[in-house]
Amino acid sequence: xxxxxxxxxxxxxxxxxxxxxxxxxxxxxxxxxxxxxxxxxxxxxxxxxxxxxxxxxxxxxxxxxxxxxxxxxxxxxxxxxxxxxxxxxxxxxxxxxxxxxxxxxxxxxxxxxxxxxxxxxxxxxxxxxxxxxxxxxxxxxxxxxxxxxx
Amino acid sequence: xxxxxxxxxxxxxxxxxxxxxxxxxxxxxxxxxxxxxxxxxxxxxxxxxxxxxxxxxxxxxxxxxxxxxxxxxxxxxxxxxxxxxxxxxxxxxxxxxxxxxxxxxxxxxxxxxxxxxxxxxxxxxxxxxxxxxxxxxxxxxxxxxxxxxxxxxxxxxxxxxxxxxxxxxxxxxxxxxxxxxxxxxxxxxxxxxxxxxxxxxxxxxxxxxxxxxxxxxxxxxxxxxxxxxxxxxxxxxxxxxxxxxxxxxxxxxxxxxxxxxxxxxxxxxxxxxxxxxxxxxxxxxxxxxxxxxxxxxxxxxxxxxxxxxxxxxxxxxxxxxxxxxxxxxxxxxxxxxxxxxxxxxxxxxxxxxxxxxxxxxxxxxxxxxxxxxxxxxxxxxxxxxxxxxxxxxxxxxxxxxxxxxxxxxxxxxxxxxxxxxxxxxxxxxxxxxxxxxxxxxxxxxxxxxxxxxxxxxxxxxxxxxxxxxxxxxxxxxxxxxxxxxxxxxxxxxxxxxxxxxxxxxxxxxxxxxxxxxxxxxxxxxxxxxxxxxxxxxxxxxxxxxxxxxxxxxxxxxxxxxxxxxxxxxxxxxxxxxxxxxxxxxxxxxxxxxxxxxxxxxxxxxxxxxxxxxxxxxxxxxxxxxxxxxxxxxxxxxxxxxxxxxxxxxxxxxxxxxxxxxxxxxxxxxxxxxxxxxxxxxxxxxxxxxxxxxxxxxxxxxxxxxxxxxxxxxxxxxxxxxxxxxxxxxxxxxxxxxxxxxxxxxxxxxxxxxxxxxx
Numbered sequence: 001x002x003x004x005x006x007x008x009x010x011x012x013x014x015x016x017x018x019x020x021x022x023x024x025x026x027x028x029x030x031x032x033x034x035x036x037x038x039x040x041x042x043x044x045x046x047x048x049x050x051x052x053x054x055x056x057x058x059x060x061x062x063x064x065x066x067x068x069x070x071x072x073x074x075x076x077x078x079x080x081x082x083x084x085x086x087x088x089x090x091x092x093x094x095x096x097x098x099x100x101x102x103x104x105x106x107x108x109x110x111x112x113x114x115x116x117x118x119x120x121x122x123x124x125x126x127x128x129x130x131x132x133x134x135x136x137x138x139x140x141x142x143x144x145x146x147x148x149x150x
Numbered sequence: 151x152x153x154x155x156x157x158x159x160x161x162x163x164x165x166x167x168x169x170x171x172x173x174x175x176x177x178x179x180x181x182x183x184x185x186x187x188x189x190x191x192x193x194x195x196x197x198x199x200x201x202x203x204x205x206x207x208x209x210x211x212x213x214x215x216x217x218x219x220x221x222x223x224x225x226x227x228x229x230x231x232x233x234x235x236x237x238x239x240x241x242x243x244x245x246x247x248x249x250x251x252x253x254x255x256x257x258x259x260x261x262x263x264x265x266x267x268x269x270x271x272x273x274x275x276x277x278x279x280x281x282x283x284x285x286x287x288x289x290x291x292x293x294x295x296x297x298x299x300x301x302x303x304x305x306x307x308x309x310x311x312x313x314x315x316x317x318x319x320x321x322x323x324x325x326x327x328x329x330x331x332x333x334x335x336x337x338x339x340x341x342x343x344x345x346x347x348x349x350x351x352x353x354x355x356x357x358x359x360x361x362x363x364x365x366x367x368x369x370x371x372x373x374x375x376x377x378x379x380x381x382x383x384x385x386x387x388x389x390x391x392x393x394x395x396x397x398x399x400x401x402x403x404x405x406x407x408x409x410x411x412x413x414x415x416x417x418x419x420x421x422x423x424x425x426x427x428x429x430x431x432x433x434x435x436x437x438x439x440x441x442x443x444x445x446x447x448x449x450x451x452x453x454x455x456x457x458x459x460x461x462x463x464x465x466x467x468x469x470x471x472x473x474x475x476x477x478x479x480x481x482x483x484x485x486x487x488x489x490x491x492x493x494x495x496x497x498x499x500x501x502x503x504x505x506x507x508x509x510x511x512x513x514x515x516x517x518x519x520x521x522x523x524x525x526x527x528x529x530x531x532x533x534x535x536x537x538x539x540x541x542x543x544x545x546x547x548x549x550x551x552x553x554x555x556x557x558x559x560x561x562x563x564x565x566x567x568x569x570x571x572x573x574x575x576x577x578x579x580x581x582x583x584x585x586x587x588x589x590x591x592x593x594x595x596x597x598x599x600x601x602x603x604x605x606x607x608x609x610x611x612x613x614x615x616x617x618x619x620x621x622x623x624x625x626x627x628x629x630x631x632x633x634x635x636x637x638x639x640x641x642x643x644x645x646x647x648x649x650x651x652x653x654x655x656x657x658x659x660x661x662x663x664x665x666x667x668x669x670x671x672x673x674x675x676x677x678x679x680x681x682x683x684x685x686x687x688x689x690x691x692x693x694x695x696x697x698x699x700x701x702x703x704x705x706x707x708x709x710x711x712x713x714x715x716x717x718x719x720x721x722x723x724x725x726x727x728x729x730x731x732x733x734x735x736x737x738x739x740x741x742x743x744x745x746x747x748x749x750x751x752x753x754x755x756x757x758x759x760x761x762x763x764x765x766x767x768x769x770x771x772x773x774x775x776x777x778x779x780x781x782x783x784x785x786x787x788x789x790x791x792x793x794x795x796x797x798x799x800x801x802x803x804x805x806x807x808x809x810x811x812x813x814x815x816x817x818x819x820x821x822x823x824x825x826x827x828x829x830x831x832x833x834x835x836x837x838x839x840x841x842x843x844x845x846x847x848x849x850x851x852x853x854x855x856x857x858x859x860x861x862x863x864x865x866x867x868x869x870x871x872x873x874x875x876x877x878x879x880x881x882x883x884x885x886x887x888x889x890x891x892x893x894x895x896x897x898x899x900x901x902x903x904x905x906x907x908x
């Protein structure tokens with residue numbers, strides 16, 4: 001992992017032009033501060049992560065995250081219902097469930113691609129292009145799901 | 151003059167303009183496609199444009215149905231002319247990709263006002279797609295290597311390699327015809343998606359994967375190879391957001407796409423072959439989450455904790471998978487795939503899988519025969535991939551290892567090995583050519599050599615710099631190199647010679663080994679002229695013209711598709727061996743005595759029985775040679791009625807002559823094969839040319855069936871099943887009565903009577 005981190009280091013300077021609230025720049029001091037007190041209770045650690053997340057994530061990404069958590073909730077609900085009520089129209093369950101899973105994954109991909117931290121990995125992929133890819137993937141996904149649900 | 155000089159100079163330096171190179175590429179690719187297509191036309195030119203083997207006949211028939219009745223009828227086609235009492239839900243038990251593709255081509259050509267017969271489209275589909283395969287290989291290899299020649303070389307190899315030609319000559323209208331193109335193209339899209347980390351390419355890859363699923367059962371190879379690639383990448387610590395994006399897009403869309411095919415249905419959720427893809431999907435979610443958290447949290451302990459967490463979850467998931475498989479929620483490996491791991495499995499448990507000649511292990515000569523020089527360039531190419539181990543090279547390595555194993559287990563899987571052999575051989579060869587084909591020495595080495603001449607100070611500086619650049623000495627470029635024109639030309643000319651020999655070899659193999667339609671048997675007369683033995687079509691045509699529309703034909707399953715396709719009559723069993731018991735029933739009818747087999751045939755409403763007999767002509771693929779498989783398959787179901795041991799002599803020999811066992815001589819197959827055979831020869835000299843034995847003096851007699859047709863060279867013999875006797879006797883006594891085998895002296899003695907119960 002070490003070379004990757006070093007590779008990421010110079011990117012924020014390039015990324016700052018794109019988004020002023022890029023994650024990695026302010027993340028570094030918090031990292032250092034967290035490192036200082038290593039022996040804290042799990043609660044504090046979790047709280048720290050949460051605070052860190054709230055501080056460093058840009059608004060758009062948070063929106064995406066809300067959508068993703070909504071998808072998780074829907075998926076879990078479907079699954080629980082399937083467990084409770086049985087899976088008789090199995091294709092209906094599968095298409096509903098896999099549409100949430102697929103949409104979750106596609107959204108996660110969009111989040112990864114638009115995240116400023118990952119600039120190094122996705123060279124020429126602009127956020128607009130990532131969004132167009134997302135739309136394309138989602139369209140295909142829903143076509144298949146609608147076809148599969150009968 | 152100066153202009154031309156600069157042009158030639160730039161040409162030889164390899165610095166020709168973009169346009170020139172693009173034009174050259176285009177020309178070369180179209181030439182490769184032309185070569186790929188034309189080298190597959192031997193059989194069409196020599197014989198005629200017909201469908202070749204057994205399986206393609208069904209595909210052809212299904213395509214005709216599709217073209218005649220439209221897509222929706224094809225989709226829910228219940229075929230009542232196969233598997234006679236049962237029928238076959240064809241729409242749900244076939245991979246429709248091939249038929250739909252050729253149907254689409256048919257309609258497209260119609261729309262362009264080029265009305266082409268559907269048969270010609272079916273015959274020429276495989277050559278056409280082989281051109282596309284060459285192009286897909288070109289694209290795939292270009293992703294692997296920066297060398298401009300690698301892609302073109304790979305395309306050329308793929309175009310003419312006999313390992314691929316063997317399944318894609320004109321007339322072999324089999325699923326593999328389009329599947330290999332889809333395989334390579336899916337892999338290309340996958341590599342592209344992985345390199346760019348693009349959801350778009352991932353989605354395209356999923357779409358083509360869906361197409362591949364609709365075309366060939368070998369899609370399982372892709373579903374296991376891509377996850378394996380990703381798994382290896384994760385294990386190497388090369389997880390990156392690109393891997394996540396490309397794989398998850400591919401899996402989420404591709405699985406849904408594959409479930410749209412009725413034949414596949416819920417298999418991607420339920421069967422073990424697909425579980426690796428699901429497992430890697432789950433693993434990637436975990437790894438992605440952990441990476442995400444790790445980015446926010448610096449603590450080293452926390453990271454190790456997370457790693458432990460991943461391992462534990464992975465172990466739990468794996469355990470759960472094993473548990474589910476054991477408890478039966480997830481179907482275990484099907485026999486066909488399981489026999490790839492346990493190579494002795496099929497022979498013991500599923501004789502029907504082992505009975506197919508394509509499912510045997512591959513011998514070494516087959517590798518050299520099918521791949522010639524590529525097979526020894528192949529490991530070198532894989533080694534080169536190890537040297538430059540980027541994500542896509544890992545794919546080549548994984549693919550190479552997996553495919554070489556599988557092709558070693560099964561002859562048929564040579565087909566999936568061929569693309570990667572072509573690619574990695576092209577990588578090896580292109581790196582050789584790149585090294586030896588540049589006439590000018592590259593600048594960097596000349597510098598160093600010049601330094602070496604100049605003095606030690608500069609060179610030591612250079613060497614230091616080089617050493618600093620790459621830590622390992624073995625990885626650093628050697629200062630010495632081959633720059634003399636002589637050595638370069640000798641190496642290049644040797645390579646050229648090999649390439650030319652490769653072309654010769656491919657053409658020779660294609661022409662001699664792989665371009666014979668099995669429907670038409672060709673033999674040479676002593677004066678070199680060709681003599682065509684066309685018994686198959688003669689017999690099928692007889693059936694088509696001289697039997698009622700719904701006459702049921704019983705034959706061994708090998709000929710089921712051909713009977714359905716050429717004779718257009720209902721059959722009992724065919725090459726789609728989905729019901730083993732039904733096949734065993736036919737096997738039992740063939741291998742039992744007439745008194746036993748007649749009721750079976752009556753119960754299945756059999757009208758005609760067709761056997762293939764090669765004894766007159768020396769045609770070795772006949773039913774007597776396949777007879778033991780019938781016995782074995784029947785024995786699997788009725789162990790106490792059919793016994794394989796009974797067909798061997800006391801000394802364990804399988805004989806058909808005088809020394810054959812009573813069971814053998816009384817079996818229906820034996821009787822039908824050798825019925826009246828002795829009449830062809832002078833008395834006492836009947837000879838079986840396949841088994842190479844002299845037949846017994848007195849041929850077998852048939853009571854329950856009568857000879858209806860025997861083809862010109864006695865290859866196909868068709869018997870009509872007799873109706874019940876008019877006065878209720880059994881057939882044996884009826885025929886003996888008809889022959890007058892009655893004793894002259896009428897005995898008044900009464901036999902033991904039984905009470906009439908009525």
